[in-house]
Amino acid sequence: MSSLSNQVREILAQGQWLKRDLETLRDDADLYDAGLSSHDSVNLMLALEEAFDVEFPDALLKRRTFESIQAISSALSQLKIDAPVP
Numbered sequence: 001m002s003s004l005s006n007q008v009r010e011i012l013a014q015g016q017w018l019k020r021d022l023e024t025l026r027d028d029a030d031l032y033d034a035g036l037s038s039h040d041s042v043n044l045m046l047a048l049e050e051a052f053d054v055e056f057p058d059a060l061l062k063r064r065t066f067e068s069i070q071a072i073s074s075a076l077s078q079l080k081i082d083a084p085v086p
Contacts, residue, residue, distance in 0.1 A: 004077065011048060027069040044072075048072065
């Protein structure tokens with residue numbers, strides 16, 4: 001499990017959006033099946049943007065971006081790589 005995945009898990013735990021135990025949830029498990037609602041996914045996105053100091057572009061505002069810890073980690077990696085250097 002990557003450090004990024006662990007950070008995403010921590011944010012999910014803080015938000016308490018899931019009905020399943022995060023300890024037993026695989027990185028590729030469907031978060032919507034685990035209890036994440038579309039409203040929760042917006043709150044999750046906002047929490048991720050704040051925690052990682054990124055902004056999700058419109059192209060990533062899709063269900064599949066937030067469907068698993070693995071998908072979220074992949075999107076965050078892409079955002080960090082594509083972020084302009086200050």
